[in-house]
Each structure stands twice: as C-alpha cells, then as structure tokens.
Amino acid sequence: MTRLTALLALALALICGPLHAQEDYPNRPIRLIVPFAAGGSTDIVARIIAAKMSEILKQQVIVDNRGGAGGNLGAAAVAKAAPDGYTVLMGTVATHAINPALYTKMPYDPVKDFAPVSLLVNVPNVVIVHPSLNVKTTEELIALLKANPGKYEYASSGIGTPLHLSGALFESMAGVKMVHVPYKGAGPAMLDVVSGQVKIMFDNLPSAIGHIRKGSVVGLAVTTKDRSPAAPDLPTVSESGLPGYETYSWNAIFAPAGTPMAIIDKLAKAGAAAVADPDVKAKLADISAVSVGSTPDALAAHVKAELAKWGPVVKASGASINE
Structure with a gap:
C-alpha cells in the first residue's frame, strides 16, 4: 500500500x-x-x-x-x-x-x-385547601385571601420548587398575599395540610388526587390550560377566576x-x-x-x-x- x-x-x-x-x-x-x-x-x-x-x-x-x-x-x-x-x-x-x-x-x-x-x-398541579377553610372554588379562595392579606399560609415542597413558585405566580396574578411555608418535600407538606395546620397547597395532581377523592382535602382547580382526564370534574384555575394562569x-x-x-x-x-x-x-x-x-x-x-x-x-x- x-x-x-x-x-x-x-x-x-x-x-x-x-x-x-x-x-x-x-x-x-x-x-x-x-x-x-x-x-x-x-x-x-x-x-x-x-x-x-x-x-x-x-x-x-x-x-x-x-x-x-x-x-x-x-x-x-x-x-x-x-x-x-x-x-x-x-x-x-x-x-x-x-x-x-x-x-x-x-x-x-x-x-x-x-x-x-x-x-x-x-x-398537572392542583390547588387544594383544607375543608375547614370553607371554600369550594378558586373565586372563593381569591375573595378570602383579598379580604385577609397575609393571614393564610400555603405549603410547598421547598423554597424555589415548582410548587412554591406555582403559589408565588398565583399571588402575583390574583393580587393576593399568603405566607409561604416550605417543607422538605411534598409528602411532609401534605401531612400538615391534611391535618389542617396549613390550609392551602399547590401540589402535583398524582400525589394529591387520593386525598381529594377521600375528602381529606378539597380540590379547587387544576393548574393546566385544559382539564385533566384524571380529574375531569375539576375546573382549571384559568376558567375559574384567574384567566391566563397556567403551571405544570x-x-x-x-x-x-x-x-x-x-x-x-x-x-x-x-x-x-x-x-x-x-x-x-x-x-x-x-x-x-x-x-x-x-x-x-x-x-x-x-x-x-x-x-x-x-x-x-x-x-x-x-x-x-x-x-
């Protein structure tokens, strides 16, 4: 060669x-x-x-x-x-x-x-509240928060997590003020919401849907543009009081x-x-x-x-x- x-x-x-x-x-x-x-x-x-x-x-x-x-x-x-x-x-x-x-x-x-x-x-994420809050819709939650700025807390899986920021975006778009309570994970946060120690949470739908079905928390709305096939009876946040809101x-x-x-x-x-x-x-x-x-x-x-x-x-x- x-x-x-x-x-x-x-x-x-x-x-x-x-x-x-x-x-x-x-x-x-x-x-x-x-x-x-x-x-x-x-x-x-x-x-x-x-x-x-x-x-x-x-x-x-x-x-x-x-x-x-x-x-x-x-x-x-x-x-x-x-x-x-x-x-x-x-x-x-x-x-x-x-x-x-x-x-x-x-x-x-x-x-x-x-x-x-x-x-x-x-x-999808989902907005959930403890039954003792006595709200059934996103509109009712926004009205309650506007009447009581800074009074109510919302739980998340930690600072800067998608669940924390879903709540921050909700506050910004709705013109309301809540107190953020971060936890070391969504599981511990959900435990305190179910017990009523914290009244509000933005959670992933897969981990929340069982609690919603049992009635231990109230599902207000999913955070996606369209309703979830897994929970078709839940409206979207956008269609129930906060047009344009979307997180997932x-x-x-x-x-x-x-x-x-x-x-x-x-x-x-x-x-x-x-x-x-x-x-x-x-x-x-x-x-x-x-x-x-x-x-x-x-x-x-x-x-x-x-x-x-x-x-x-x-x-x-x-x-x-x-x-």
Whole structure:
C-alpha cells in the first residue's frame, strides 16, 4: 500500500466511522439519568417510558437516579457526558426553567449545553385547601385571601420548587398575599395540610388526587390550560377566576450538546412512539401524566418559553439558592 493510499484509507475510515456508529445506534445500553431520588413522579414516569423505549430501540434504557441540588447534579452529569446518545437526561421544569433563575451558580447552561430530544409528558398541579377553610372554588379562595392579606399560609415542597413558585405566580396574578411555608418535600407538606395546620397547597395532581377523592382535602382547580382526564370534574384555575394562569410539571429527554442529529431523531421517535403506546398512555394517565411526544424543535421552543415565564416569577418570589 502506497503512502497516498494509506492516507486515503485513513481519511475514509475517519469519515465513515462516525456515520456507521450513528446508523448502528444504539448498539449498547443507554443510561437515562433521572436527576431526582427514586420514587418521585419524575422517576415513575421515566421507568414507565424507559421500559417501552427499550423494546422500541432493542437496547436496554437504564434509569440512573442522580439526585441533588434540585436536579442540577444529574443534569450537569449529562451536560458533561460524551455526545454519543448513550447518556441522556430526563429533564424537568426545575432543571431547564426554574433552576437557572433560582441558583446563583449553575453548573450548566440549560440551552447551550443540551440537545433537545422530546417533550414526553405534562403533569398537572392542583390547588387544594383544607375543608375547614370553607371554600369550594378558586373565586372563593381569591375573595378570602383579598379580604385577609397575609393571614393564610400555603405549603410547598421547598423554597424555589415548582410548587412554591406555582403559589408565588398565583399571588402575583390574583393580587393576593399568603405566607409561604416550605417543607422538605411534598409528602411532609401534605401531612400538615391534611391535618389542617396549613390550609392551602399547590401540589402535583398524582400525589394529591387520593386525598381529594377521600375528602381529606378539597380540590379547587387544576393548574393546566385544559382539564385533566384524571380529574375531569375539576375546573382549571384559568376558567375559574384567574384567566391566563397556567403551571405544570413536565418531563423531557435531553442529550448532551453536539450529539449527532441522526441519533437525536432516533431517540425522539422512540420517545414519541413510547408515550403513544396505548398501554403506556394508560399507565401514565393513571398517575395523571398527559402524553405529548414532541419533536426536538418543539422541545427547544418549549424550553425557551418556560425560561421566559419562570425567570420573572423566581425573581418576584425573592427565592435564591447559593450553591
């Protein structure tokens, strides 16, 4: 082999190698990093979807829980991973919309450090009150709060969490004032609401719906644009006293920036097919998650809109974390 022939062969290998790897993708298991502890709503959603994606991609999609710093630790791990499609993130409203405004030191850029893959599901929040408050609608709650500024407390899962900021947005849009009581998680917060120690809470619908059905709390309205199929009798906040109000949790797959588009497209199609599967949709609906399955471009637009929405809310709330 001449020197020129050898150089041409090397160049061809360098060009064709990555292309073949993309065509052959995936040829080994994929790690789906969930940036929160096992057992939470993001983890549950991830495991339901990962099982179906494993079937579709014919490679195991392994859920890897990397909790800490409100989701920042797990998200940062993916941002720094090789852009080969074998380490991806189950991102949320926290990791890609709220934390960038909440934390003074971010270990990643939510836009520049990630390649959007697919918005998989939306999860409604719900406004709940203790029965002793004697309100049945959002309009009645707003009227009560306006007549008693600063008198009533609302519980959340912690400072700067989506549940805290759902309450802060409610205060801002309704022109009312409540006292925020942060807890170390939604579970302890709900215990105090059920007992009546705190009268109001903005919670994820999956964890609240059992208490609503038992009557231990009163569900006033869901926070999404449309009513939830899991609780069709509950109106939306927007249609019951606060037009334009909308908050919800969401789960989406992100890959590290620089991941080849061919791999992004394969992952996006697999994610969309997974959440469109009738059995998966039923499992997700059972925990009040609404299937979406967007394109990468649609997820990119969604993140941009969410950053613009939550930045001012975080600032107005005064919440800030120095980590």
